[in-house]
Amino acid sequence: MRSTKLEAVRGILERLISYPTVSIDSNLDLISYAADRLERAGARLTVSNDPSGTKANLFATLGPDRDGGIVLSGHTDVVPALTEEWRTDPFELVARDGNLFGRGTCDMKGFIACVLAKMEDYSRLDLQRPVHVALTYDEEVGCLGARQLVGELETSGKKPAIAIIGEPTDMKVIEGHKGCYEYTTCFHGTDGHGSEPDKGVNAIHFAAAYIARMLELAARMKERVGPDSAHFSPPWTTLQTGRIEGGSARNVIARHCAVEWEMRPVRSSDAAEIKTALEDYTRNVLLPQMKTVYPEADIVTEVIGEVAGLAVMPENEARELVMSLTGANLTDVVSFGTEAGLFQSLGMSVVVCGPGSIAQAHQPDEFVSEDQLARCLSMLDGLERTLVQSA
Template identity: 55%
Template sequence: MSHLDTATAILSDLIGYPTVSSDSNLAIIDDLAGRLSDAGARVDVFHDDSGTKANLYATMGPDAPGGILLAGHTDVVPITDQIWASNPFAMTERDGRLYGRGTCDMKGFIATAVALAPLFASKATRRPIHFAFTYDEETGCLGAKALAEQLAARSDRPALAIIGEPTEMRVIEGHKGCCEYSTHFTGREGHGSLPYLGVNAVEYAVRYITRLMELNDELKARAPGGSAFDPPHSTINVGSLHGGVAHNVIPGFATVEWDMRPVQSADFHHINATMQDYAANILLPRMRAVWPDADIVTEVIGETIGLEVMAENAARDLVLELTGTNGTDVVSFGTEAGIFQQLGMAAIVCGPGSIEQAHKPDEYVETSQLAACITMLEELADRLG
C-alpha cells in the first residue's frame, strides 16, 4: 500500500471521530497513540483538568534535543446549521476530493504524518522526530498552551516546528495573532432624570471604546519595517456593545466585545497594558466616586499569539528545501505556531488543503494536496539519518 493510500485510510478513520471542540477528543487521541506506539514511538498523553480532553506528544529517534516537530490540532468546528451533501463525519471521495469535517482543517496533515511514522522510525537515527496533536485549537489554542508548559520542562524539546494547517503547501512564515475579549462594566441603575445619582455603564463603555479607537490609530505608527501584512500594523476591532434596558433608565450593565490582531508580541503587551491602565486609573475612580461597587472586568475569550517573521528561521529554510519552492508568505488566520515559537523553536506553517475550504459545509481536501504533503515528509525522513 502506498503512503497516499495509507494516509487516505487513516484520514477516513479520523473523520469518523466527531471531535467538535465542545466535545471530548479522547477517542481520537487513543487511536493516534496506538498507531504511533505500534510504529515505535515513545508516546505521552497529557489530560486536561476535566479529564475529557488530551494532548498527544510522541517521539521517534534518539533521546536528544534539536529534533523536528510535526504539529496539528484534533478538534474541529461545529456543523450546526450547515447543509452537507454527505455525512460530515463519514469521509467520502468525489472527483479527487475527500469530503468531511476536518479533512483540510486539519486531520489531513495528521493522517499524512502518522502514515509516514514507520518510515520516520527507520530513518530517525541521528535526529529525533516529534508529533504533537492537541485539543481546542479552534477555541483559543488551549491545548497547545497546556502542551507548551509540559515541553518547557523537557530536555528533548524540538528545535524546529512544522504546523500543518491548510496552506496549499505554501510555506507561511508569519501570521497575526488573534485575541478576543469581552469587557464588562457594572454601574448603578437609576432614573434617567437624575443621571448624577447613577453610574451609566454604557457611557463608560463608550469612553472605553473611544480609547480603543485612539489606540488603534496609534498602532499605525508601530508597524514593523517591511511588514508584509495587510494592513502592515496591528489592529483593534470593536465587534459589539450591549447595555441598558430602556430609554429612561440609567444602564447598570454594559459589555464591549472587541478583538486585536497583533503583528508583534510588543503590540500585544502594549494594548493590554494601556487598556488595563485606562480602566483602573481613569474610568474606575470616576465610577466609584459615585458608586463604590462599580467595576470593570475584562474576560479573555481567546488569545492566539501571532507567528513573527524572523530574519533567521531554520524551519523556513528546511521546508523551502523540502518543497522545492522559492518564496514564503504571511496569512491572516491564526495557528498554534506562535506558541511553539515562544518556546524557542523555529516555526513555520505548511500543510495540505486550502483555508478557503475550512469551516464550511462540504469541507474537502484534494488527494493531490495529500500527495504533495507526503512527498515533503518523505524528503524530511531522509534528513533524519
Template identity: 55%
Template sequence: MHNPPNADRLARCKHLLAELVAFPTVSSDSNRALTLALAEYLEDSGARVWTQADATGEKLNLFATIGPECDGGVILSGHTDVVPVAEQPWSSDPFVMTQRDGRLYGRGTCDMKGFVAACVTMAPEFARRNLAVPVHFAFTYDEEVGCFGAQALTASLQKRGIRPAAAIIGEPSQMQVIDGHKGCFEYTTWFTGLEGHGSAPDLGVNAVEYASRFVMKLLELRKALQARAPAGCPFDPPHTTINMGLLAGGVAHNVIPGKARLEWEMRPVQPSDADFVKDALERLVQDELLPEMRAIHPQADIHTQIVAEVVGLLPEPQNPARDLVMALTGANGAGLVPFGTEAGLFQTIGIPSVICGPGSIAQAHKPDEYLDETQLDLCLHMLDLLGDRLERGPVT
C-alpha cells in the first residue's frame, strides 16, 4: 500500500497514543476515565457521542458518529482494555509510552490503542469532509476477558436501528486483510460430591471420578467434531477443537475428593458445533452422572460456568467490508487468524466485518509490547483513503 508521508498527522497520533497508554485500563480495572477522554476528543471533532455503562458503572462503551444520519456507513471498532503487566519483565514503565528505533513501546500500543488513536486522530479530518454516509467509532470494554462490552454494544445497535454497511475491527494484523477466525468458548465445570475415607469409596461421591467421566465424553466429542468439519473449511485444523486446560480436585491420596474443577474450551468453526457439544454434555450430566451421584448424596451437583462465548468470524463469499479494505490497502486477498476478536459479534447482527489493524499479534500481551511507527502511518493512510471513499456514497 503506497503511503504518502504525513509527518504532522503521525506526530499527532503518537502524542494521542501516549496519552491513551497512560490510562492503565487493565480489564480488571475501570476504563471510564479513558473512555470519557475519548468522548471529549470526538465531541470536540464534531462527533455525536453516546456511552453505555456496564452494571457497575465503571466500564464504558463509546459509540460516536461523524457524517449524515443514514444507513450505509462504516464502523471503526476497537477495544480499550489491555492485559495485565504483573510479573512481566518490562524494561520501562508499561504505562509510559517510549520511542526507540522506530518502535512505540507500552502496554496496549499494539493491542489495540494504536488503532484507537489512529481513528480519533482522523476524526477532525472526517468532520471536514462532505461525507455521503457516516463513519462510526465503536470503542468497547472487556474484550480481553470475553468481549462483554461488544456483546452489550451490538445489542444496543440493533435496538437503536443503527445499520452500517461494514465494520473494520482494528486488531493487530500488520495491516493485512483478515476475514475469518474461529470462535472461542471457555468454560469452568464444577463437580460437588461427598468426601469420605478412601477405604470406603462406595460411601462417598468421588468428584474427581465424575469429572474424569466428563473429560472422557469431551474426548469422544473431539473425535466426532472432526467428522463434522464443513466441506472446504479454510481453518487449520478445519474442524471445531476441544481442549482441557486444567483438572483439579482432592486433598490427599486416602480421601474421597468432594470437589473438582475442570477448565476447558472449544473453538467452533460453525455455531451448530457448539450446540452439538453442549447438548451432548447436558444429556450426560442429566441422564447419567447426576442420577448416580444423587443416589448417594442428594446435594451432589455439576455446574458449568460460562467464562466467555465469543463467536467466530465466518469467511463469506460476499463480504463488502473485506472488499472495501482490500481496495483501500491494495491487498489481493484475505487471510485467517488463530486468535479471537469482536468481529463475529458485528457479523452476527448483520454487519459485514473484516479485521485490519496496525501491529503484529506477535508483540501483543508480552513484556515490552510495541508498535512500529510505520504500521501506525499505514493505518492513518488507510483511514484517509476511507474518508475519500465515504464521500462517494455507500460502500455496498
C-alpha cells in the first residue's frame, strides 16, 4: 500500500512540476488541476483570484461544516530556474538515486502532492473534524496570496483550529521563525553630464548612503542577542540588500536608482526601530541634500510584504499533534520565513513541517527524496485518527 501511495504522489508531483508557476507568471493551470482532483474527492471549494485575475488561491474542505478544522497549507509559486544551471529541464520531474528533481519539488510541491493524494483517502472516512487544503499564490514575493486568504477566512467567520505549513523542514517540527519584511526603495534625482556631478543629483550615490545606513543598523542588531533569539541562526535581526538597479551609462549622472532589500526581525520592536531610523535618515539627511540641487527629488519606499514571524507559544495544539504524528521529541525554530505567522494571526495553532531540505530550496537541481515524501505520507496517515475522533 505504501509503495502504491508513493507512486501516486510521484505522479501528482510530476504534474505539479510541469506547471512553471514562477511568481511572475500565472498559477491558474495548477489551481485548476488541484481543484479538479479535490472536487472529485468530494471537497467543497473556494477559488479566489488576485486583482489581476491571473493568479488564485484555493481553499478546499472535507468533513463537517464547523469550526476546529485542520488546515494543510502550501504555496504554489516557485522561484525562477535558469535552465543553463540545471542538468535537466527544471519543469520536468526526473528521478535519480531515490531523489526527485525539478523546480519546486521540495519548495513546496512535494508536500502539496502528498496532501492531494491523501485527500482521496480522507474522503472515504467518517470525518468528525474538517480538514482543509489551502493553496496560495505569490508566497515567494511577499506572501500576497496568504494575506488575501487569511483576510477572507476572517471575514467568512470560519475558524480552523490548526494549521500545518508544509515548507521543507526535513519533517522536523518547527514552532517558530523570524518575520520577513521586504521593500523596494526608489531614489529620484536628476541627470546630467558626468564631468559636472555637482549639477545633478546622483540617485545611485544617495542609494549607497542609504545602504550604508542600513549596514550601521544591521551592526546594531547584532548586539541584541537575547533569550528570545538565541535559537535562531543567526540569533539577531538581519538586514540585507538583494538587488540594486540604476543609471544609464558610465558618464551620465544617474537620475534613478532602486534598491530591493529585506529584514528578518526576531522581534517586532527591532523592525519598528529600523523603519523609524531609515525614515528619519531619509527625511532629515538625504532628502534635504538632494532637494538643495533639485527641489523635485524624492525617495519613495514601497512595501512589498511585511509578514510577521511565527511566535513560539507556550500552548500549541498543532505542535503537540505533529510531534505525536512524526514521533519527534524536540521542536526547533528557523530563520527563513513562511506563511505561518499569518495563520497564527487568526488565533490558530500553527507549526511548519514538510518534506525536503531548505538547503535545496531555490537551488539549481532542486530535489526532494522519496524517503522524505514517505515520511510526510506517514504523518498524513496518522492524521486520520484525529479527523475521525469526535471533538
